[in-house]
């Protein structure tokens with residue numbers, strides 16, 4: 001099944017060490033959750049977080065939300081134990097941080113078997129090897145780690161994210177070439193809705209499927225930004241109708257709102273309608 005056939009508008013990080021946040025997430029309208037054992041968990045809490053998370057997942061209640069567990073890197077004291085623990089958790093995906101090459105995924109798969117893998121794309125080496133990472137047979141998704149990327153690139157944070165564009169673009173190309181999910185990095189100022197909305201709009205325009213979040217207050221803005229708007233749905237319907245009419249009369253080009261519509265535009269229009277339906281089904285469900 002194409003992993004992109006379900007929505008990934010909002011992907012919320014939850015520290016695996018925080019029972020209150022783990023519980024809160026059961027009622028949040030997010031499309032996926034990253035249960036974090038890495039950067040959101042202090043070194044002192046690493047071992048306990050594994051058990052806390054395992055118990056929360058066993059208790060369930062996360063509904064249709066995709067359950068992704070981010071482990072520590074395999075080059076840390078906790079990574080291999082995390083990877084073994086994930087095999088006994090009710091997780092859909094294991095997320096590996098700071099992936100530098102396809103060999104890193106092989107090393108993880110030696111422990112986690114055929115569990116689907118997502119890769120954190122957050123190092124210059126990872127960006128340069130994005131194509132081979134994306135082509136790994138176990139990989140179904142990529143997550144941009146824009147905080148680590150900024151650190152590695154020694155950039156300043158800018159609202160237009162210009163210094164990151166090369167890295168974001170390389171990963172987008174790699175993910176799209178392989179038909180993977182790809183979600184954008186976090187917006188750190190979790191009380192700044194306006195800034196979040198602007199960064200969501202930029203990410204959506206670039207082709208990301210959704211955005212990673214750090215706080216429940218970011219969910220509503222993000223879900224709205226990555227869902228097709230009413231205007232897009234209306235246009236998609238009119239494009240399909242207009243194209244079917246010209247096609248029936250033996251022509252290949254329709255015109256809607258003064259712009260041409262060819263069969264490739266109809267493919268996009270159908271994708272927009274399918275996404276809107278998938279979101280509706282998820283919400284109903």
Ligand SMILES: CC(C)(COP(=O)(O)OP(=O)(O)OC[C@H]1O[C@@H](n2cnc3c(N)ncnc32)[C@H](O)[C@@H]1OP(=O)(O)O)[C@@H](O)C(=O)NCCC(=O)NCCSC(=O)C[C@H](O)C(=O)O
Pocket residue numbers: 012013014015020021022024025036039040120122144145146147148149185186213214215216
């Ligand atoms: C940023 C926070 C530390 C703020 O936490 P807190 O002070 O508890 O916030 P609030 O009091 O406003 O919380 C209100 C309620 O919401 C719950 N909550 C808070 N955050 C979450 C969450 N992420 N998921 C679910 N629920 C959450 C609180 O428990 C309160 O609940 P209640 O009391 O019942 O009303 C905190 O938000 C936080 O820790 N966020 C996650 C930070 C994180 O995950 N960081 C790592 C990921 S970012 C990253 O590493 C990306 C990448 O690798 C890169 O390099 O860029």
Ligand SMILES: [Mg+2]
Pocket residue numbers: 039097120122145147148
């Ligand atoms: Mg990171």
